[in-house]
Each structure stands twice: as structure tokens, then as C-alpha cells.
Amino acid sequence: MRIEAKDLTFTYSKKSKAISNRALENVSLCIEEGEFFGIIGQTGSGKTTFVQHLNGLIRVQKDSGSLSVGEFDLTAKKCDLKALRSRVGMVFQYPEYQLFAETVKDDVAFGLRNFKKELSLEEEERRVKLAIETVGLNYEEIKDKSPFELSGGQKRRVAIAGVIVTEPEVLVLDEPVAGLDPVGKRDFMKLLHRLHASFVKTIILVTHDMNVVSENCTRCAIFSHGKIHSVGSPKEIFSNYEQLIELGLDIPVTAYLERELKKLGIDVDSDLTESDFADKTAKAIVGGKQ
Amino acid sequence: MALLSMEKVSFSYDKKIDAVKNVSLTVDEGEYVAIIGHNGSGKSTLAKLFNGLCKPDSGEVVVDGFSCKDKKSLFEIRKRVGVVFQNPDNQMVASIVEDDIAFGPENLGVKREEIGERIQFALASVGMEEFRKSSPARLSGGQKQRIAIAGVLAIKPKILVLDESTAMLDPQGRKEVLEVVERLNKEQKTTLINITHYMDEVVRADKVYVVNDGEIVLSGTPKEIFAKRELLEECGLELPVSSKIAQKLIELGVNLPDGILTKEQLAEELCVLKQKI
Amino acid sequence: MKDVTFGQFFPAQSFVHKLDARIKILLSIAFMVAVFMVQAFQFMGFVACLLFVLVVTALAKVPFGKVLRSIKGILFFIVFSAVLQLLFNKNGTTLWHWKFITITDKGLLNAGFIICKITLVVLGASLLTLTTSPVDIADGIESLMYPLKWIKFPVHEFALIMSIALRFIPTLLDETDRIIKAQKARGANFESGNVFKRAKALVPVLIPLLISAFRRAEELADAMDARCYSGSKNRTKYKKMRLTWRDAIATLVVGGLITGVVFLNITGFLAVVL
Structure with a gap:
């Protein structure tokens, strides 16, 4: 599903001028099917407001641009939100806080029961099992437990299983690694790549962590004060060091090092992933010596 | 004598599994100590043992001469050990910044005029003077957490403990909070204990303790700690990105020294290397 | 959602806003008493009270529409009470009769009377909440309860x-918003179905909200303990309220209003007796 926003504008509390607050202003952005897309920006830059448009949680306001997700036209009055939401999954910050059911199985099945009412019990169980195993948990061990007796990391996995159980083509994640420790973070990114390799075609990742962006994303967009500041590959985006610092954003360690090395006359020119950077730097330095 | 010492302390919430096992550690006056461990390693329980929110099942915690074994000294211990918790929203009691900061001194029975001075001092220490009359609901995460720190400083503690206080913040907020507490440690000589799972936060600490499964498995300077990469990974921790890249470069035959912690260091070492060529 | 202003406080710099919260609470109560003291059919009393409301609204720099809006919420209640009076007051001369419904002149007057009374009481209360922040009201109540x-x-x-x-109302509102969105993203539907279905649809919102509230309460308790909280013993209080000349003036004015109403009552009484 291709995502295309044109001049998307959104204002909170539009009716009362005293507290109305423009969150998005003329945002135009295309995200192609198959991308691992990063969305970066400071808190309050409009990135959350933008992604919540993608599955109709926030509706496009009147005369405020257009938005289409695959065959769904979100500007149209009649848009089948249910069908859209079953195909655009959304993982919120701290998703473990949305768990509610008595058992893990029921919680994961919640979306399935809402979206696909005609499923047989066997089919439902098969899908729930698949989702729980995909996030790296043991189905038999965990299915009848209460979600509230699990550890923090397990809770988050169960919550993710509850989103991917409908096998969405697009998966939007808002700060999904917040609060995870380094190993938890690494495992989580592995899970995302696993999903991207199977049924999830497009991943849209909202994050503050620039190293996560340079390490994983094909392309990314920077939001600033409700507008899109720039769009491109991590390489293109992070070449703009001064501007990013001005926006209060960091750059990945690899981009920083490339910049420092360039000052010394070494042009590494990697794709900014850690391994590519290390390979090319080693070649430039060790190779130069020999 | 150490300002805070823990002597063979064990503690369990449910009397079955020990959250903290046989932990001994000391913190000296003016020191900056970091405690790192993965989520669920028992590091947060340590914070609660420091100020008597949890009572050890065995062993002893002594703060500034007051033992946790003595019931009467609990108040004295809490006066000396100020803890800032993880979620800034869940540690504020009032809807106006100055009222919230007054909470601690009010509990101590400090006189009205002095409370006003303490609020001023605490807000100045975290650089938030202009927010004295604001509502915390409208502040950013980093600002809220600085208010929480001010609320603790108004009690005038000898030790400031951050119990994963940066875990929920964005990079900007994390930077703000770390700058504030590290400045307090340097300028006002406040003893600082930072409990965290961010490896890059412990780089500037004097001493680091690594906690895993409720035990201290490693202690030393940041440099010494970061040299033990395998052990850290076994503990569910990971080197900061800069150290990881340095490690990879060394593996690829680049002649870098051990113990590179920050991106600035790495850039500098690469520069030195380049000049040798 | 972040900038949600709960209650209806209308921030402004005005004479009324600057009054001490305790005085405002007491004077609001006094005003309501005055409204209730207006005796049957002494509509002049109501005119005085309404005049008072208008003057205070103007002084407070609050748009009158905002004050009126407070009536909207209890409009049903007002109409209901008035209709009851109309239908069940059988005293006086019959004006209109149809099957079992009888409307008398006294019934009509009583209905009008009730409408005036409730409306004025609500206007007075909303003037208090419009010009006093919830925090100040809470502080005022505390001080008055001393x-x-x-x-x-x-x-x-x-x-x-x-x-x-x-302190936690805005936080929990934010959280509710987030949970509702998260469950909507998983296909929850809060908008359609009968009452029973809709109530059931709220379970996936209420349970996480409840659990989160408990978690917050636990963390807050720890944080309060850590900040040396040990009950009210030996505790001092930083916040202090001070009375000013404004409060004296306001008290005089309300006092005058009550006297006026009482005076009207007496003259009305005398007129009947003499």
C-alpha cells in the first residue's frame, strides 16, 4: 500500500481560537510499499499527529489537504475505517498499557475478533498462535496466563502480537523501544526486520534515536514545527549536520565520525550503518598504510 | 567513613526470589556513582533500599551514621537520601510547581519563610526559576523531571539518587537532566548515584557497579567496565555505539587503543592514527 | 488533548479574580442564600440578584455567554421542576383545563419562580468556578474546613x-485518549450499537485505565514517602492566603444585597398585613 499525503494540515481545537494549535502544516510525503521509513523530530514536532492520520484515528480536516493509503481515500467522507485499520497496524508508545483481557490469548485475539468476525475458532487459534510465536514467545506456555503477571518485556511483546495478529501490510510504530534496555532494544529491532521480511510490507518507525534510523531505515523524514524539514536516505538527511543541531536533533555516531574523518581528508562514504562504516573506515586507514 | 554503605544486603518482595542478593557497596561524599543493569536486574530495588522504602531481609544499610535497622532513623535517612523516580508524572502532588516543591520542606516542618528560600534555591539549581508558578502538566518531560529533582533538592539531601530518571525522556530531556545533576555533583559537591540502563550515561561516573540478577557482578571505573564486553553482554547490556564501532575497527585491524567510550574520543584516536600514517 | 482545561475556569486579570478564594466561596454561598430568601412572588428580589450577577460578570471580564452556558447543562432539570409546578399546583384560579391537566395562575407563577431561583443559583456558582482556578478553590475549601x-x-x-x-486529572485524560486510540487501532468500536454493546466496548479502555491508575498511585506513594511524608504531624504549610481591601468591598456589596432582599421581604410582608 502506497501512502501519499498532499498538503496535509491539522489544527487541534480548531473551533476555539484561544487554544487552537496547528500541529501539521502542508505536509506532503510519499511512502512507497516496502520501505522501512523513519520519522524523526523533537517532541511536539507533529510526527505523532501525522502517523495517527494514517489509520484514521485522526481524520483529515476539511479543506486541509489530502491523504490516501493504498486504495483508501482518507479525505473522502465515507472511508471504510475498519478495513483500513485491519491493514494498517499501529503500535503506540508503551503498548503494554493497552492490555486488558483475562488471558494472553484473548488479548491477542481482540483485534482479530473485531476485524474478522467470520473466522472459525481453529483459524483464530492458528493466527493467535502464529502472532505470539512471531514475537518470540512460547504459545503453549503463555496463552492462558493473565497478561498482567508477565514481565515488562513480555507484556510489550504480547501487545505487539495483538497488533500484528491481523497481518497488517503497513505497521506504524510510535517510539516502540522507549524504556527498553539495550538488549531488549536490539531484540526488538530484530523482530521488526523479521516482520518486514514476512507479511509486513511497509514499516513506519517514529523514533528519537538517530542511530536506530541510520542502522535500519531505507528513508526518513524530519518533522519540525508541524512541517517536513527534509526527506531522504539517512545518508542525505544526516549530511546536514548544522541544520539538525539547530533543530535540536542529534546525528548518528557514524555520521559524526564520517564528518570528523572528512576533516582529516579521509572520505569514508559509507551508508552510515555501523558495519559498512567500520569496513570502509578500516579499508581507508589500514589500506592506506599498506 | 563512607557516606552510604551497604553491607551484605539481601531483599525479596515475595520471600521467594531475592530481588537483591548479598550486595555490598560504598558511596563516598561527593562521589558520582553509576549503577547499571538491564530491566528487572534489581537495580531499582537498590534505590528503595538506599532510602528505606524497602527494608533489607538481611544485612545493613548505613547512611551518614544512621542505620536502617533502627526504626527511628528512617526519617533521618530519607532526609539525607533524595530519590528521583522514573515517571515524572507520578511523583508530583500539586498542580503548581512551587506548591509541589514545597511538599518536602513542609513535611519536614520547615518554617514558611525558609520554604520560600528553598524553592528559590532548588529551582535555580535546576535552571527552572521562570516556571515557579507554572502548571507541571504543560512542561516537557525533561522539564518535569527537573522539577522533580528540584522537589528533592528542597529537602537538602546529601545524596541524590536517580532511579532510571531518564528512561522515559527523549534525547533532549535526557541531556537536560544529566547536565543538571552532573553540574550539581561538580559545583555543589552533591553526592550522585545514577541508576540506569543507558551505557553512555555512565561514561563520566567515578565508579560503576554492574548489577545482574540482584547481584553486583562487576565494579570499577567506566574504562575498566567497558573493557569487559562479553560479561556486559551476558548481563543484558551493550556497549555504547562508539565503543562498539571502535571494537569493530580493532577487529578489522585498525590499531586503536582499548576503552574508547565516546564518539569524541573515537574521532580523536582516529585523528592520531591518521597523523601516524 | 494536552491542553485540556477541565472545569470552566476563565483566566483573566480582574477585581473578581483577585478576590481571596475563601471569601469568594463564602460570598457565593451567601448569594445563594439571598436567592433562596426571596419570598414568593417578590420578583423585585430576583431583579436585584440578576443585576448583581450582571455587574459581577462585567467586573470579572468574563463573556456573559460563558456564564449562560452553565445553565445549558441543567436545563432539563430546570424545565422538569417548572413543569412539575405547572401540573401539580392546583391552588389559585384555573386558567386552562384539559382532561386531567389543570393549569392555575399560582402554578404558572410558581413555575416562573422556580426557574428564576435555580437559574440564579447556578449563575452564582458558575461565577465562582469561572473566576477561581480549581487549585484555589481546593485551597479555599481546605482553609475554610480548618x-x-x-x-x-x-x-x-x-x-x-x-x-x-x-493534579492527576489532565494526566489521566491524556492516558484515556491514548488507550482509546490504541484500542480503536485494534478495531474497537465505541460509536455504534445499543447501550449495552457500547458499555461492553468500554471494558478494554476502563481496565487498562484502572490498572494504570493503581500503578501511578503506588509510584506516587513511594515518591511521597521518599520526600519524607509522614502524615500531618509537625507539618508546616507554605501557601498562605491574605485578605485585602477587595475582599472587604465584596463582602459589603453582598451584605448589601442580602439586606436589600430582606428589606423587600419585610415590606412585602407589611403590605400584605396592613
Whole structure:
């Protein structure tokens, strides 16, 4: 599903001028099917407001641009939100806080029961099992437990299983690694790549962590004060060091090092992933010596 | 004598599994100590043992001469050990910044005029003077957490403990909070204990303790700690990105020294290397 | 959602806003008493009270529409009471009769009377909440309740509970918004179906909300303990309220209003007797 926003504008509390607050202003952005897309920006830059448009949680306001997700036209009055939401999954910050059911199985099945009412019990169980195993948990061990007796990391996995159980083509994640420790973070990114390799075609990742962006994303967009500041590959985006610092954003360690090395006359020119950077730097330095 | 010492302390919430096992550690006056461990390693329980929110099942915690074994000294211990918790929203009691900061001194029975001075001092220490009359609901995460720190400083503690206080913040907020507490440690000589799972936060600490499964498995300077990469990974921790890249470069035959912690260091070492060529 | 202003406080710099919260609470109560003291059919009393409301609204720089809006919420209640009066007051001369419905002149007057009474009381109360922030109202109530300490009422604890409740309302509203969105993203539907279905649809919102509230309460308790909280013993209080000349003037004005109403009542009474 291709995502295309044109001049998307959104204002909170539009009716009362005293507290109305423009969150998005003329945002135009295309995200192609198959991308691992990063969305970066400071808190309050409009990135959350933008992604919540993608599955109709926030509706496009009147005369405020257009938005289409695959065959769904979100500007149209009649848009089948249910069908859209079953195909655009959304993982919120701290998703473990949305768990509610008595058992893990029921919680994961919640979306399935809402979206696909005609499923047989066997089919439902098969899908729930698949989702729980995909996030790296043991189905038999965990299915009848209460979600509230699990550890923090397990809770988050169960919550993710509850989103991917409908096998969405697009998966939007808002700060999904917040609060995870380094190993938890690494495992989580592995899970995302696993999903991207199977049924999830497009991943849209909202994050503050620039190293996560340079390490994983094909392309990314920077939001600033409700507008899109720039769009491109991590390489293109992070070449703009001064501007990013001005926006209060960091750059990945690899981009920083490339910049420092360039000052010394070494042009590494990697794709900014850690391994590519290390390979090319080693070649430039060790190779130069020999 | 150490300002805070823990002597063979064990503690369990449910009397079955020990959250903290046989932990001994000391913190000296003016020191900056970091405690790192993965989520669920028992590091947060340590914070609660420091100020008597949890009572050890065995062993002893002594703060500034007051033992946790003595019931009467609990108040004295809490006066000396100020803890800032993880979620800034869940540690504020009032809807106006100055009222919230007054909470601690009010509990101590400090006189009205002095409370006003303490609020001023605490807000100045975290650089938030202009927010004295604001509502915390409208502040950013980093600002809220600085208010929480001010609320603790108004009690005038000898030790400031951050119990994963940066875990929920964005990079900007994390930077703000770390700058504030590290400045307090340097300028006002406040003893600082930072409990965290961010490896890059412990780089500037004097001493680091690594906690895993409720035990201290490693202690030393940041440099010494970061040299033990395998052990850290076994503990569910990971080197900061800069150290990881340095490690990879060394593996690829680049002649870098051990113990590179920050991106600035790495850039500098690469520069030195380049000049040798 | 972040900038949600709960309650209806209308911030402004005005004479009324600057009044001491305790005085405002007491004077609001006095105003309501005055409204209730207006005796049957002394509509002049109501005119005086309405005039008072208009003057205060103007002084407070609050748009009159905002004040009127407070009536909207209880419009049903007002109409209901008036209709009851109309239908069941059988005194006086019959004006209109149809099957079992009889409307008398007294019934009509009583209905009008009730409408005036309730409307004025609500207007007075909303003037208080429009010009006083919830925090100040809570502080005012605490201060006014202070004498209850003598009968061992836990005034301090009560005040702390109010303060914490106020403090957490915006946080919990934010959280509710987030949970609703998360469940909507998983296909939850809160908008269609009968009442029973809709109530059931709220379970996936209420349970996480409840659990989160408990988690927050636990963390807050720890944080309060860590900040040396140990009940009201030996506790001092930073916030202090001060009375000013404004409060004296306001008290005089309301006092005048009450006197006026009482005067009208007496003259009305005398007119009937003599």
C-alpha cells in the first residue's frame, strides 16, 4: 500500500481560537510499499499527529489537504475505517498499557475478533498462535496466563502480537523501544526486520534515536514545527549536520565520525550503518598504510 | 567513613526470589556513582533500599551514621537520601510547581519563610526559576523531571539518587537532566548515584557497579567496565555505539587503543592514527 | 488533548479574580442564600440578584455567554421542576383545563419562580468556578474546613487528596485518549450499537485505565514517602492566603444585597398585613 499525503494540515481545537494549535502544516510525503521509513523530530514536532492520520484515528480536516493509503481515500467522507485499520497496524508508545483481557490469548485475539468476525475458532487459534510465536514467545506456555503477571518485556511483546495478529501490510510504530534496555532494544529491532521480511510490507518507525534510523531505515523524514524539514536516505538527511543541531536533533555516531574523518581528508562514504562504516573506515586507514 | 554503605544486603518482595542478593557497596561524599543493569536486574530495588522504602531481609544499610535497622532513623535517612523516580508524572502532588516543591520542606516542618528560600534555591539549581508558578502538566518531560529533582533538592539531601530518571525522556530531556545533576555533583559537591540502563550515561561516573540478577557482578571505573564486553553482554547490556564501532575497527585491524567510550574520543584516536600514517 | 482545561475556569486579570478564594466561596454561598430568601412572588428580589450577577460578570471580564452556558447543562432539570409546578399546583384560579391537566395562575407563577431561583443559583456558582482556578478553590475549601480539625476531621488528608486529584486529572485524560486510540487501532468500536454493546466496548479502555491508575498511585506513594511524608504531624504549610481591601468591598456589596432582599421581604410582608 502506497501512502501519499498532499498538503496535509491539522489544527487541534480548531473551533476555539484561544487554544487552537496547528500541529501539521502542508505536509506532503510519499511512502512507497516496502520501505522501512523513519520519522524523526523533537517532541511536539507533529510526527505523532501525522502517523495517527494514517489509520484514521485522526481524520483529515476539511479543506486541509489530502491523504490516501493504498486504495483508501482518507479525505473522502465515507472511508471504510475498519478495513483500513485491519491493514494498517499501529503500535503506540508503551503498548503494554493497552492490555486488558483475562488471558494472553484473548488479548491477542481482540483485534482479530473485531476485524474478522467470520473466522472459525481453529483459524483464530492458528493466527493467535502464529502472532505470539512471531514475537518470540512460547504459545503453549503463555496463552492462558493473565497478561498482567508477565514481565515488562513480555507484556510489550504480547501487545505487539495483538497488533500484528491481523497481518497488517503497513505497521506504524510510535517510539516502540522507549524504556527498553539495550538488549531488549536490539531484540526488538530484530523482530521488526523479521516482520518486514514476512507479511509486513511497509514499516513506519517514529523514533528519537538517530542511530536506530541510520542502522535500519531505507528513508526518513524530519518533522519540525508541524512541517517536513527534509526527506531522504539517512545518508542525505544526516549530511546536514548544522541544520539538525539547530533543530535540536542529534546525528548518528557514524555520521559524526564520517564528518570528523572528512576533516582529516579521509572520505569514508559509507551508508552510515555501523558495519559498512567500520569496513570502509578500516579499508581507508589500514589500506592506506599498506 | 563512607557516606552510604551497604553491607551484605539481601531483599525479596515475595520471600521467594531475592530481588537483591548479598550486595555490598560504598558511596563516598561527593562521589558520582553509576549503577547499571538491564530491566528487572534489581537495580531499582537498590534505590528503595538506599532510602528505606524497602527494608533489607538481611544485612545493613548505613547512611551518614544512621542505620536502617533502627526504626527511628528512617526519617533521618530519607532526609539525607533524595530519590528521583522514573515517571515524572507520578511523583508530583500539586498542580503548581512551587506548591509541589514545597511538599518536602513542609513535611519536614520547615518554617514558611525558609520554604520560600528553598524553592528559590532548588529551582535555580535546576535552571527552572521562570516556571515557579507554572502548571507541571504543560512542561516537557525533561522539564518535569527537573522539577522533580528540584522537589528533592528542597529537602537538602546529601545524596541524590536517580532511579532510571531518564528512561522515559527523549534525547533532549535526557541531556537536560544529566547536565543538571552532573553540574550539581561538580559545583555543589552533591553526592550522585545514577541508576540506569543507558551505557553512555555512565561514561563520566567515578565508579560503576554492574548489577545482574540482584547481584553486583562487576565494579570499577567506566574504562575498566567497558573493557569487559562479553560479561556486559551476558548481563543484558551493550556497549555504547562508539565503543562498539571502535571494537569493530580493532577487529578489522585498525590499531586503536582499548576503552574508547565516546564518539569524541573515537574521532580523536582516529585523528592520531591518521597523523601516524 | 494536552491542553485540556477541565472545569470552566476563565483566566483573566480582574477585581473578581483577585478576590481571596475563601471569601469568594463564602460570598457565593451567601448569594445563594439571598436567592433562596426571596419570598414568593417578590420578583423585585430576583431583579436585584440578576443585576448583581450582571455587574459581577462585567467586573470579572468574563463573556456573559460563558456564564449562560452553565445553565445549558441543567436545563432539563430546570424545565422538569417548572413543569412539575405547572401540573401539580392546583391552588389559585384555573386558567386552562384539559382532561386531567389543570393549569392555575399560582402554578404558572410558581413555575416562573422556580426557574428564576435555580437559574440564579447556578449563575452564582458558575461565577465562582469561572473566576477561581480549581487549585484555589481546593485551597479555599481546605482553609475554610480548618475549624473541623476540632472534631477530628482529617482536614489535611482531605486537602491532599483534593490536590492530588486535581493534579492527576489532565494526566489521566491524556492516558484515556491514548488507550482509546490504541484500542480503536485494534478495531474497537465505541460509536455504534445499543447501550449495552457500547458499555461492553468500554471494558478494554476502563481496565487498562484502572490498572494504570493503581500503578501511578503506588509510584506516587513511594515518591511521597521518599520526600519524607509522614502524615500531618509537625507539618508546616507554605501557601498562605491574605485578605485585602477587595475582599472587604465584596463582602459589603453582598451584605448589601442580602439586606436589600430582606428589606423587600419585610415590606412585602407589611403590605400584605396592613
